[in-house]
Each structure stands twice: as C-alpha cells, then as structure tokens.
Amino acid sequence: MVGTVILTFEYPVPASQLWACVTDYAALAAVSRRFVHFDGLPRGRVQAGQSFDVQVRLFGCLPPQPYHMDVLEADETALRVRSRESGAGVTSWLHSFQVSMTPGGSRLVDHIEIDAGWRTPIYTAWARMLYKGRHKPRLELLGVV
Numbered sequence: 001m002v003g004t005v006i007l008t009f010e011y012p013v014p015a016s017q018l019w020a021c022v023t024d025y026a027a028l029a030a031v032s033r034r035f036v037h038f039d040g041l042p043r044g045r046v047q048a049g050q051s052f053d054v055q056v057r058l059f060g061c062l063p064p065q066p067y068h069m070d071v072l073e074a075d076e077t078a079l080r081v082r083s084r085e086s087g088a089g090v091t092s093w094l095h096s097f098q099v100s101m102t103p104g105g106s107r108l109v110d111h112i113e114i115d116a117g118w119r120t121p122i123y124t125a126w127a128r129m130l131y132k133g134r135h136k137p138r139l140e141l142l143g144v145v
Contacts, residue, residue, distance in 0.1 A: 002092075003124030005112040009135050013142050015106040019079050019099045020045075021141055022040040022108060035130050039064060045121055046081055060137040065089075090123055091115045 021027050023046040029038050039055040044099050050071040055064035067087035074081050079099040086092055092115040100107050110131050116123040139145045 001115065001120045003116075003120045003127075005110070005114070005124055005127045005131065007110045007128070009108045009110075009138075010102065010104065010106075011108065011139065011142060012105040012144050013134065015079060015099050015101045017142065018106040019076075021138060022080065022099060023074065027138070027141055029100065031134040031139060032130065033060070034137070035059065035133050038074060040136060046071055046074045046083075048072070056117045070143050089116055089121060092125075093123075 009107065020042045025041045025044060025046070029041055032038070035058070037057045038059040039057070040052070041054055042052055048068070048071055052069055054067050057064050065088035068085065069110040070084045072082040072084055073096075080096065081098075082094070084092065084094055084095040092113070095110070096112075097108060097110045097141060100109075112119055112127050112131070114127060116121045136145070
C-alpha cells in the first residue's frame with residue numbers, strides 16, 4: 001500500500017533564496033526540530049548522489065531510529081530534488097520537491113510517496129503534519145515573519 005502527500009507552500013522571497021534554504025541541511029534540521037531531530041545529517045547543501053545514514057528521534061525524545069537517505073536528483077537549474085529514504089518503520093519514502101517563481105515570490109511543492117505496509121496511513125498523516133509544520137519555521141529562517 002502506498003500513500004501520497006502533496007503540499008504547496010508560498011513564500012514572499014525570490015525562488016533562489018527559497019532554494020538555498022530548502023537545500024541546506026542545517027535549515028532542514030532547524031525547520032524540523034519541533035517534530036524530529038536528525039543526528040548525522042551531512043553539512044552543506046543537498047547534492048545528487050549523496051547516500052547517508054542518520055538517526056531520527058521523533059519529538060527529540062523518543063529512542064533514536066536508523067534512517068537511510070539517497071539523493072537521486074538535485075537539479076540547480078530546475079530547482080528540483082528527489083530522494084529515496086527508508087527506515088524507522090518505513091519501507092520506502094520517496095520525496096521530491098520543486099521550487100518555482102510566483103508573482104509574489106516563490107512556491108515550494110512537496111510530493112511524498114510512502115510505503116510502510118499496514119502503517120502507511122499513519123505515516124501519511126505524520127508526513128502531512130511534519131511538512132506543514134516546517135512552513136512557519138522556514139518563514140522565520142527566511143526572515144519574513
């Protein structure tokens with residue numbers, strides 16, 4: 001069973017500024033902190049071909065769980081990233097996101113396909129909460145709130 005989550009967020013900043021934020025691992029850790037802590041994220045920005053293992057701790061207090069990430073695509077021209085992830089009860093977490101210009105700034109579209117067996121609906125709800133929860137902290141990082 002596969003669950004899909006598609007979320008769209010608008011930001012009043014240029015697409016290049018949003019792209020720099022969403023492809024920075026330190027920013028990922030910062031905007032996710034409320035829901036999940038990552039131990040072992042690489043430094044710098046997302047790059048195609050990266051493959052790494054991290055430990056994730058839900059809400060920063062549950063026991064750490066192993067999690068694997070492969071960056072399949074990081075296209076600086078198309079402003080698109082695709083990754084394949086697994087671990088912590090998830091068989092497959094395919095995440096892609098794309099940044100585009102809008103008249104008022106820029107848009108981020110997250111597309112997540114999750115296979116976690118019978119737990120897929122739970123993880124799909126979790127993904128929706130996690131990605132929505134990143135919006136306000138990202139606005140703060142971008143200096144617009």
